[in-house]
């Protein structure tokens with residue numbers, strides 16, 4: 001077995017696992033934009049990764065700006081676009097903490113960051129910088145759709161999820177562990193193992209990192225501080241007819257955020 005590090009250096013295997021919900025997510029985002037935003041055609045995807053949602057949005061005729069830290073993920077994103085889609089897409093290498101494009105200022109109809117990617121921002125300062133920076137790019141009626149898991153600090157055991165995917169002849173088994181949250185440091189230790197087996201392959205790609213943690217009160221404070229207000233909340237079922245009610249025990253949340261015009265942030 002060959003050991004490798006960093007799943008984002010292997011976009012095709014990452015997407016075999018996380019690319020399966022793309023059409024449903026794009027449907028959900030478009031409907032959110034119609035109901036809560038402008039329904040307009042300029043989208044932005046911070047940390048767009050290997051571009052599964054960039055491609056899907058461009059296929060639907062939308063204009064998309066996407067950026068990511070990882071050049072390997074961006075290369076995969078560029079490669080997958082047709083020439084016509086490429087004309088509607090602008091991709092760049094940048095960080096969530098400080099991305100800014102003057103051509104997009106006040107012009108974005110919908111920004112989105114799903115699948116807990118926001119939790120890579122490892123401090124309050126970084127999170128506020130990202131949120132205020134993204135708010136600046138939104139139209140006054142634009143929305144930022146942010147999907148991530150809240151943390152139950154009283155949890156007493158680790159969490160584990162397992163998925164199976166396929167890339168050509170290669171089978172991909174993905175195991176993700178979230179360890180116990182370290183409440184004082186506001187982080188959870190994460191570990192992802194991708195086991196890839198095929199005719200000439202037996203790889204274990206192991207990635208470890210920390211995700212920042214938020215409970216309900218912490219996230220509300222953060223949004224307020226960043227000049228954003230929550231317009232609606234859903235969960236990872238992406239069902240527009242089932243918004244998350246007050247005091248829901250579910251921790252997977254999709255926040256629909258709008259610029260708060262009364263905020264001085």
Ligand SMILES: C[S@@+](CC[C@H](N)C(=O)[O-])C[C@H]1O[C@@H](n2cnc3c(N)ncnc32)[C@H](O)[C@@H]1O
Pocket residue numbers: 008018045046047048049050051052053067068069070073094095096097113114115117120121
């Ligand atoms: C879980 S993937 C999500 C990719 C894509 N949004 C999707 O839904 O498939 C997380 C991505 O975040 C990127 N990333 C992590 N920290 C980042 C940062 N500080 N700024 C920009 N990108 C970052 C990684 O390179 C990776 O491509």
